[in-house]
Amino acid sequence: MGTFLDSVPFSGIIRIRDMMYGVKDPFRLDQGDVSFDAPDTVKRAMHQAIDENRSHYLQTTGLPRLLELLVDKLRQKNRTPVSGPDEVMVTAGGIHALYIVCQALLEPGDEVIIPDPEWPPAAGNIKAARGVPVLCPLHERLGWRYDLFELSSKITPKTRAIYLNSPHNPTGGVLTRQDVEHIAALARDRNLWLISDEAYEDVVYDGAEHISPASLPEMYERTIPFYTFSKSYAMTGLRLGYVAAKDPKLRERMKKVLFYTASNIASVVQYGGVGGLEGPQDSIDVFLAELQARRDLFYAGIREHAGGVLSGDAPRGAFYAFLRIDPGWRPNGKDHVDSTSWAMAEYLISQGRIGCVPGADFGPTGEGYVRFCFARDRRELTGALASLRALLVGARV
Numbered sequence: 436m437g438t439f440l441d442s443v444p445f446s447g448i449i450r451i452r453d454m455m456y457g458v459k460d461p462f463r464l465d466q467g468d469v470s471f472d473a474p475d476t477v478k479r480a481m482h483q484a485i486d487e488n489r490s491h492y493l494q495t496t497g498l499p500r501l502l503e504l505l506v507d508k509l510r511q512k513n514r515t516p517v518s519g520p521d522e523v524m525v526t527a528g529g530i531h532a533l534y535i536v537c538q539a540l541l542e543p544g545d546e547v548i549i550p551d552p553e554w555p556p557a558a559g560n561i562k563a564a565r566g567v568p569v570l571c572p573l574h575e576r577l578g579w580r581y582d583l584f585e586l587s588s589k590i591t592p593k594t595r596a597i598y599l600n601s602p603h604n605p606t607g608g609v610l611t612r613q614d615v616e617h618i619a620a621l622a623r624d625r626n627l628w629l630i631s632d633e634a635y636e637d638v639v640y641d642g643a644e645h646i647s648p649a650s651l652p653e654m655y656e657r658t659i660p661f662y663t664f665s666k667s668y669a670m671t672g673l674r675l676g677y678v679a680a681k682d683p684k685l686r687e688r689m690k691k692v693l694f695y696t697a698s699n700i701a702s703v704v705q706y707g708g709v710g711g712l713e714g715p716q717d718s719i720d721v722f723l724a725e726l727q728a729r730r731d732l733f734y735a736g737i738r739e740h741a742g743g744v745l746s747g748d749a750p751r752g753a754f755y756a757f758l759r760i761d762p763g764w765r766p767n768g769k770d771h772v773d774s775t776s777w778a779m780a781e782y783l784i785s786q787g788r789i790g791c792v793p794g795a796d797f798g799p800t801g802e803g804y805v806r807f808c809f810a811r812d813r814r815e816l817t818g819a820l821a822s823l824r825a826l827l828v829g830a831r832v
């Protein structure tokens with residue numbers, strides 16, 4: 436048995452999900468799932484694929500038409516100089532792309548620098564490939580960005596890659612162009628790979644810009660960008676993502692991992708992806724405008740209803756509120772808790788039916804914070820805020 440897998444942790448999000456199943460009429464602000472539905476273009480294309488019996492094996496790396504569309508998208512939207520469809524692979528979502536990259540790139544003991552806090556599968560996938568995640572804090576005072584000197588101090592002779600995730604889960608931090616340029620220079624000088632998780636590429640607010648590191652000069656050769664249809668096309672359950680890589684040797688390895696884990700990605704879902712990309716892209720703008728309105732509604736509610744127990748600035752990207760918990764807060768008159776963020780999450784779930792994720796689950800820097808997903812519909816958000824008020828303000832008067 437692969438006993439080393441015993442040391443690869445499950446995400447606490449699983450524990451939260453199990454707790455949520457026991458809650459009647461919950462407010463599901465715990466999972467990173469949008470309340471929108473997939474665009475009609477996606478649904479129609481999947482219906483048509485079913486009607487036309489497109490239910491057979493496909494090319495391992497993806498349906499040729501989908502790969503062609505992805506090459507165009509990567510070139511035009513991400514400004515990444517992809518040469519052709521050979522450099523792109525379709526995966527079962529972003530998480531599968533990350534698994535493939537880690538398996539293909541890492542040798543046992545290779546270090547990968549990841550943000551702290553971070554979406555837990557980043558560390559999990561690095562460990563599953565017998566690599567070593569090295570945490571580098573993001574700082575709330577910098578809008579949840581790196582101190583770039585601190586980042587460079589984490590590089591050792593064993594560092595193989597820096598994993599970037601901008602816009603960022605769980606904090607919503609967005610790296611600036613200068614940040615990305617600085618990190619790109621580090622990667623070039625120290626001969627490192629960048630693994631660039633761009634799951635939230637479309638979700639930036641207030642004029643913030645998403646920069647794909649592979650668009651910078653000479654960076655595509657050492658950057659492996661990956662993407663997902665989960666967020667921009669509300670296709671979380673359909674499992675569709677993609678990854679690009681320039682290096683042919685690395686790609687050959689990635690292709691083996693893809694083949695041995697999936698053979699090919701579900702045909703009907705890939706046709707759905709074709710429909711999504713061939714159709715008009717305005718659903719993304721509509722989705723973004725609505726997300727910004729939900730962000731503002733949620734933060735106004737927190738200021739008004741959380742009695743100062745939860746606070747933080749609205750993020751510039753992604754769709755999470757990563758809120759600081761008043762360090763003096765204790766649930767139900769307890770005088771000690773081991774983890775404020777777990778105590779808060781358990782309290783809000785059990786007493787207020789409000790799904791949320793303890794910040795500590797994303798790394799040590801997340802202790803003292805709690806994450807809410809504000810991509811839920813407005814009624815669910817206002818219901819959760821009313822419940823919060825009853826718990827946090829009601830308890831004080």
Ligand SMILES: Cc1ncc(COP(=O)(O)O)c(C=O)c1O
Nearest residue numbers: 467528529530554604634663665
């Ligand atoms: C930072 C980040 N990367 C990648 C993903 C991958 O999502 P999926 O596997 O659904 O494509 C997620 C999903 O929540 C995420 O938050």
